[in-house]
Amino acid sequence: MSDEQRWQRLDKRLVADRSPFARVYDLDFCLPDGRVITNWLQVDLPPFAVTFPLTEADEVIFVRQYRQAVDGYLLELSAGHLEAGESAQDAAARELYEECGAVAAEWQFLGRYVMDANRGCGWAHIFLARGAQIVAPADSGDVGEISVHRLPLGEVRRRWAAGEFVSAPTALAIGLALAALGR
């Protein structure tokens, strides 16, 4: 097997345009063995930034809000879409301020990750932010109230290992940040 065995795209058709939040396409491909697959759904969602904000007191800042996919409230790390022309770190810092009223002294990039390697579903850009502190009231959310919560780092680790953070970008970022912190 060589890396040259890519799929050859034959066609791409727009199925639904909910810009700037989502675009869905049907793709047709010719596989390396000659088979053709049609109506392969591609889901384009915007890239987003996720931040693990650690305070000097070894607390992690979380947001809690209603999330449609679970029809309930989730405790998650601050996250949001990159705006046009905005760097991932600028988006992370902007969302941390908007959602939590927080700023941070030191930013470390922990990688970018595709949420679904088959269909897309957006890329997460993950950051560890040390020296985080709440300096302002949080904005209300775009589509509902957000509340801000601080949890001790040890509790975050325990609850993460127990599978309590069910939002995948949050759980991924917690794992990467704990490793980067050596905790």
Next chain:
Amino acid sequence: MSDEQRWQRLDKRLVADRSPFARVYDLDFCLPDGRVITNWLQVDLPPFAVTFPLTEADEVIFVRQYRQAVDGYLLELSAGHLEAGESAQDAAARELYEECGAVAAEWQFLGRYVMDANRGCGWAHIFLARGAQIVAPADSGDVGEISVHRLPLGEVRRRWAAGEFVSAPTALAIGLALAALGR
């Protein structure tokens, strides 16, 4: 803020049906503050299982295959959709055997995670499988060749922390498994 402030769903319209692989809907909601949002895209993808298979020699078994969303090859953990009526662990074991020709002695559930808390995009059911061993040739994949690779645990940790595993379910599972192993 109380937990009663859920969004009230007003309507749900099928946008694209690519069953059993994907279904896309437009939803309309009434927010707690009375605002109405329309055409909120929901992306239903099947639940899937992801396995971190560790051998007695402290190697982790990976698969490498073409992935459409990156138009290239990715090194990932064994993963696949739950079939109708199949438990997550049964799906994980089946995929490990189909993709890697491997079985495992001891299975540990590390949680389930929604890939996109806004839109869905499927739930990942994550497992650590100790005592894994390759006992048969791997099947070829559904839509292209899969190759099987074994990496030493220390190398997996190093490459994971460096952001080299860009498939989010794989990176999430590696973090959880390393913590469960205390490594």
